[in-house]
Amino acid sequence: xxxxxNLSEAIGMEPDLVMKAFSLAMAAQSKHDQxxxxxxxxxxxxxxxxxxxxxxxxxxxxxxGDRSIxxxxxxxSLKSIGKDEIALVNGKxxxxxxxxxxxxxxxxxxxxSNEAGLEHLLKDSRLSDKFLFHKIFPVHRAVKEKxxxxxxxxxxxxxxxxxxxxxxLQQNRIPTLCxxxxxxxxxxEIFGHALQRxxxxxxxxxxxxxxxx
Numbered sequence: 001x002x003x004x005x006n007l008s009e010a011i012g013m014e015p016d017l018v019m020k021a022f023s024l025a026m027a028a029q030s031k032h033d034q035x036x037x038x039x040x041x042x043x044x045x046x047x048x049x050x051x052x053x054x055x056x057x058x059x060x061x062x063x064x065g066d067r068s069i070x071x072x073x074x075x076x077s078l079k080s081i082g083k084d085e086i087a088l089v090n091g092k093x094x095x096x097x098x099x100x101x102x103x104x105x106x107x108x109x110x111x112x113s114n115e116a117g118l119e120h121l122l123k124d125s126r127l128s129d130k131f132l133f134h135k136i137f138p139v140h141r142a143v144k145e146k147x148x149x150x151x152x153x154x155x156x157x158x159x160x161x162x163x164x165x166x167x168x169l170q171q172n173r174i175p176t177l178c179x180x181x182x183x184x185x186x187x188x189e190i191f192g193h194a195l196q197r198x199x200x201x202x203x204x205x206x207x208x209x210x211x212x213x
Contacts (some may be wrong), residue, residue, distance in 0.1 A: 013177070013205060016045065017150065021179045022207075024048040025154040035100050038138040044148035044177075045138060048162065051096070053157025057091055058156065060195035066188065067091035077170055078187075078194045089192035093184070100160070139168070149176040158183020162204070169200055178204045 020041065028048035036049045052058075059065065066088040069075050075179045078087040142149050149168065153161035158180030165178035183206055195201040 009146055013179070017177075018179060018205075018207075021046055021150055022154075025123075025152045025157060027183055029154045029157060037059075040138070042147075044201040045142035045152050046152060047088070047139065047161075047164070049151070049153040049157040049160040051153055051158065051160060053155065056208070062174065064201060065091050068185070069094065069191070075166060077155040077198050078166070078191055080190045080193065082098065082199070085190055087194060089186055089191060090159065090184070092188060093156065094163065096156065097160050097163040103124045127164045143172065143174065149174070151176065152179045152181070153183065155183065158206070159186045162186050165203065166195075166200070169198070169203070176203055179204075179207070181207045182209065 021038070022045050024037055024039050025048045025190060028034070028050045029048055034050060039046045039048075051171075067087045067090075068086045069078050070086055070088055074089075079085060080087075125203060150163040151165045151168070153159070161178055161180055162183070165176055166172075168176055192201075195204070
């Protein structure tokens with residue numbers, strides 16, 4: 001474990017933000033009736049995704065369980081430019097993320113818009129929204145108020161946070177953060193290369209402890 005005083009220097013992230021992200025990620029993991037929790041702070045807002053712990057949501061019955069990250073229009077950046085190959089991801093993890101999206105976001109003719117935030121793509125964009133009476137959804141509000149958007153998740157909540165972060169980056173082109181705890185691997189080398197090519201890898205920090213392996 002990195003000592004608290006060295007954490008900011010090691011990963012470029014304030015220790016308090018990491019601790020708050022971890023706390024909310026663990027809280028979201030226990031909320032089986034909610035897809036995510038949100039928490040607003042003075043300079044950032046954290047969105048923590050719930051991840052399933054059941055075998056059926058982890059294992060697809062095949063050796064690696066990989067599948068294409070299509071439809072292409074949802075994640076157009078996750079491909080190899082030279083070979084035009086689409087990235088492969090764990091099918092079960094990606095399915096859980098897709099289950100959060102509206103049907104129109106999964107169609108082949110879907111087009112990303114310039115609308116701020118992410119909630120307009122979710123089936124239920126008001127989950128755990130403490131600011132519902134403002135009629136402005138929490139990610140959208142964070143963008144408008146120029147607060148840092150932080151996506152997080154523990155265990156299988158990690159892959160969902162990763163997919164949400166990439167979709168947010170494609171939708172908004174605004175720097176954000178993704179902090180995961182004990183997250184399994186999500187995609188193949190094309191997936192990782194695409195994040196490097198788009199200069200997005202810098203926005204992802206993954207914490208893994210001994211017993212997460």
